[in-house]
Amino acid sequence: MKAYKIIAISFLLVGFAWGQTTTFKAKQGLIEKIWGFLKKPISTVTYTLSNGTVAADGKAALDLYISTNRMSPVGLQWEISYDSTVVESLSVVAGPVALAAGKDVQCEPLTATLVRCIVVGMNQNPIQNGVAAIITVNTHAGTTVSSTTVSLSSPVTVSKKATALISAIAPGGGTVTFPVVLANLTCPVTEIEPNEDVTCTVSLSRNAVVDTVVQILYEDAFLTGPASVVILAGQSSISVMVTGQ
Numbered sequence: 001m002k003a004y005k006i007i008a009i010s011f012l013l014v015g016f017a018w019g020q021t022t023t024f025k026a027k028q029g030l031i032e033k034i035w036g037f038l039k040k041p042i043s044t045v046t047y048t049l050s051n052g053t054v055a056a057d058g059k060a061a062l063d064l065y066i067s068t069n070r071m072s073p074v075g076l077q078w079e080i081s082y083d084s085t086v087v088e089s090l091s092v093v094a095g096p097v098a099l100a101a102g103k104d105v106q107c108e109p110l111t112a113t114l115v116r117c118i119v120v121g122m123n124q125n126p127i128q129n130g131v132a133a134i135i136t137v138n139t140h141a142g143t144t145v146s147s148t149t150v151s152l153s154s155p156v157t158v159s160k161k162a163t164a165l166i167s168a169i170a171p172g173g174g175t176v177t178f179p180v181v182l183a184n185l186t187c188p189v190t191e192i193e194p195n196e197d198v199t200c201t202v203s204l205s206r207n208a209v210v211d212t213v214v215q216i217l218y219e220d221a222f223l224t225g226p227a228s229v230v231i232l233a234g235q236s237s238i239s240v241m242v243t244g245q
Contacts (some may be wrong), residue, residue, distance in 0.1 A: 072126035
């Protein structure tokens with residue numbers, strides 16, 4: 001009987017030790033999982049707006065990029081502000097990564113200079129890193145500034161679990177530049193006779209922001225005129241006298 005008691009007690013002790021070890025390992029594994037989760041970077045979605053240049057039609061396109069360091073969002077929201085004395089209106093369409101996720105863009109004006117936009121869809125497809133929206137800036141004709149700024153603010157980003165992700169706006173970007181390029185030199189006649197004076201016009205594509213020197217090159221050796229002219233700030237053309245030889 002004594003031997004059996006020793007065996008029983010030994011078994012009990014071994015069983016107790018095994019249970020303690022298993023419990024400790026289970027707790028240790030849970031702690032490691034929690035610690036591993038805490039060590040992972042917090043999901044942050046960064047909004048970045050590109051710069052743009054106004055084309056001959058008075059429009060400039062800006063790309064709105066999103067990038068995340070961890071969890072991809074399923075919905076986006078932001079606000080755009082602009083100078084209404086320079087910008088006539090904005091139009092926004094979904095970018096490639098939004099379209100790939102089955103999303104669309106909806107915008108509404110909040111004030112005369114502020115627009116709110118959202119990227120949503122009837123699904124929970126994640127929006128990958130890339131161009132989420134394309135913003136077209138329509139400028140007023142006759143604008144004399146050299147540049148203007150379109151600013152992002154108030155970003156809101158939603159995860160697949162319907163929770164808010166940390167949102168950030170990258171510094172810089174949103175600068176719209178107005179280039180001044182020579183449009184043409186026009187004369188009221190197609191041919192200039194010898195000793196004939198004709199008033200022609202040198203035109204820029206838009207009003208000069210500063211006094212602008214324009215060099216004139218006459219391809220016909222039998223024509224003479226000024227080698228250069230100055231178009232004053234705020235103006236887009238100037239008359240020149242061209243003489244036939």
